Amino acid sequence: MKKLFIKIMSITGDKKLEFLSLILFSLLVGSVMTALNPIVIKYMFDEGIIKKNFGFFILISVSFILLATITRFFELFYVLRMKKLKNYCSKKSFLNLINKYYRIPYYEIQKKESGYYTGRVYDETLTAVSSSFDIFSDILSDFLNAIVALIIVIGISIKTTFYLILVVPVVFYLSLKYQNKIKEYSKREKETESELRGFVNSMLNSYKTVRIFNLFEKIKNIVDYKFEDYNNSVYQNTKAINSFKTFSSIFFSYIEIFVVIACGYEMLKGRMSFGGFVAFMNAFWLCLNNISSVIKKLPEVTKINSNLERLSELENITETNNWHIKEEEIKLIDISVKFKEHIVLEKINLEAKKGEKILMLGENGSGKTTIANIICGFEKPNFGKVCGFEADKISACIMPFNFLPLTLKEQIDMISQNERYINSLLKDFNLENLLSKNPRSFSEGEKKKAAVMLTLLKDAEVYIFDEPLANLDIRSKETVMKKIFERTASKILIAILHGEERYFKSFDKIFNIKDKKITNQTH
Ligand SMILES: Nc1ncnc2c1ncn2[C@@H]1O[C@H](COP(=O)(O)OP(=O)(O)OP(=O)(O)O)[C@@H](O)[C@H]1O
Numbered sequence: 001m002k003k004l005f006i007k008i009m010s011i012t013g014d015k016k017l018e019f020l021s022l023i024l025f026s027l028l029v030g031s032v033m034t035a036l037n038p039i040v041i042k043y044m045f046d047e048g049i050i051k052k053n054f055g056f057f058i059l060i061s062v063s064f065i066l067l068a069t070i071t072r073f074f075e076l077f078y079v080l081r082m083k084k085l086k087n088y089c090s091k092k093s094f095l096n097l098i099n100k101y102y103r104i105p106y107y108e109i110q111k112k113e114s115g116y117y118t119g120r121v122y123d124e125t126l127t128a129v130s131s132s133f134d135i136f137s138d139i140l141s142d143f144l145n146a147i148v149a150l151i152i153v154i155g156i157s158i159k160t161t162f163y164l165i166l167v168v169p170v171v172f173y174l175s176l177k178y179q180n181k182i183k184e185y186s187k188r189e190k191e192t193e194s195e196l197r198g199f200v201n202s203m204l205n206s207y208k209t210v211r212i213f214n215l216f217e218k219i220k221n222i223v224d225y226k227f228e229d230y231n232n233s234v235y236q237n238t239k240a241i242n243s244f245k246t247f248s249s250i251f252f253s254y255i256e257i258f259v260v261i262a263c264g265y266e267m268l269k270g271r272m273s274f275g276g277f278v279a280f281m282n283a284f285w286l287c288l289n290n291i292s293s294v295i296k297k298l299p300e301v302t303k304i305n306s307n308l309e310r311l312s313e314l315e316n317i318t319e320t321n322n323w324h325i326k327e328e329e330i331k332l333i334d335i336s337v338k339f340k341e342h343i344v345l346e347k348i349n350l351e352a353k354k355g356e357k358i359l360m361l362g363e364n365g366s367g368k369t370t371i372a373n374i375i376c377g378f379e380k381p382n383f384g385k386v387c388g389f390e391a392d393k394i395s396a397c398i399m400p401f402n403f404l405p406l407t408l409k410e411q412i413d414m415i416s417q418n419e420r421y422i423n424s425l426l427k428d429f430n431l432e433n434l435l436s437k438n439p440r441s442f443s444e445g446e447k448k449k450a451a452v453m454l455t456l457l458k459d460a461e462v463y464i465f466d467e468p469l470a471n472l473d474i475r476s477k478e479t480v481m482k483k484i485f486e487r488t489a490s491k492i493l494i495a496i497l498h499g500e501e502r503y504f505k506s507f508d509k510i511f512n513i514k515d516k517k518i519t520n521q522t523h
């Protein structure tokens with residue numbers, strides 16, 4: 001509970017006071033009702049019914065009903081305010097994590113399917129924040145109600161209360177036994193859930209491939225296999241949580257029977273009044289139910305704590321691109337890159353100074369895009385030294401280009417306010433009529449021109465274009481190259497092309513990447 005409290009305090013941030021006041025308010029209302037319930041019952045019977053004082057009986061009943069009605073309205077107020085607070089904190093945590101997501105190194109992001117991080121940043125945040133608030137307030141309120149009811153029970157008969165104390169060591173032992181298991185299974189459950197989400201997301205995105213190759217049944221089998229993995233982890237977690245609940249419930253039922261028998265015996269012996277008996281039973285059930293409710297929620301606390309830990313892990317991932325030394329020119333020195341056991345580049349060297357135009361050529365899979373990613377600081381070489389510009393001085397159009405889910409105009413407005421330049425590019429690239437559309441719906445050529453245009457709009461020292469002419473018609477190729485050379489006149493330009501020899505003479509250096517090596521074949 002302490003861990004949960006600390007985490008909630010950090011989530012609530014500037015709304016700490018509001019959260020604590022709301023909790024205090026709900027505890028107060030809850031415990032007053034718990035205390036009044038058995039006391040009212042005792043007086044209704046002993047002072048009203050047994051002493052035949054009907055007026056008093058009606059008075060106390062009506063007052064209690066009124067009080068209970070007001071309490072319900074208090075509860076409604078609490079639920080609504082708490083919901084507002086939860087919404088506020090969930091949004092804040094989610095926005096914070098979205099920001100952190102973009103700081104996770106690219107090579108980490110690449111390891112997972114795209115939907116994996118949707119699961120972690122979005123789904124997990126919303127459930128963890130909301131359920132941590134709920135469980136914390138529920139446990140505190142159950143605990144306080146149990147204490148209040150216990151005080152009343154002790155007040156009526158200390159002897160029979162003794163049985164309740166037996167609960168503590170047994171339940172403590174059970175909770176210790178299951179806690180670690182639940183924590184481990186909960187983490188695994190969340191991990192497999194995000195993995196499954198990522199996988200399903202990518203599978204659904206492969207719509208055309210599945211239809212063209214008639215893969216319906218095969219896809220079902222693969223998803224079935226992944227789903228089974230997720231189901232197993234959920235099952236294991238549910239098993240641990242419910243085993244704990246079952247053993248503690250069985251133990252609670254034994255205690256209940258003992259107390260009922262002891263109470264009946266005390267009444268037969270004349271040591272307890274009828275009102276006292278009914279009030280005792282009422283307070284006893286309240287006490288037992290609240291303790292039992294706290295106990296049953298303990299596994300949930302462990303589960304939520306482990307979910308919150310996963311959020312913290314994500315928050316604490318930081319980009320340590322200390323291999324990228326900041327300089328005003330680009331120097332790749334003895335760079336080697338391998339993905340798992342597959343060596344892509346071996347001890348390559350490349351230099352680009354201000355105003356230089358560099359062309360990279362090479363077969364598919366030779367490592368051109370990887371070099372572009374290294375210069376941008378996205379990819380981390382396994383060996384070697386990278387000197388280059390700060391990210392804000394680099395503009396790059398690397399394939400595949402990631403458009404934002406916004407219209408072209410909205411994306412342009414986020415990058416540049418240079419209306420004249422924007423309008424001239426829109427006109428030359430023939431994109432004027434597409435401004436209000438989402439680039440997702442563009443043709444491949446239109447997409448390419450939009451990507452090149454966004455890259456050109458950023459004011460930078462280095463411009464990188466990964467196959468800027470692919471999918472373009474002859475006239476568009478001419479326009480795009482013209483605009484690229486215009487924009488990069490006194491800057492560094494690094495372009496990757498396949499063929500298109502007529503443009504080679506415009507470059508200062510041509511690098512050919514072959515068999516993991518890079519050679520300067522400048523004309
Ligand atoms: N994140 C990654 N994980 C594993 N392998 C990768 C990763 N990125 C690139 N590779 C591998 O590295 C090699 C070089 O890839 P790269 O994209 O740099 O090639 P390229 O020269 O740009 O090819 P193309 O002309 O087809 O665009 C490929 O064999 C590719 O499979």
Ligand SMILES: [Mg+2]
Pocket residue numbers: 368369370399466
């Ligand atoms: Mg490439």
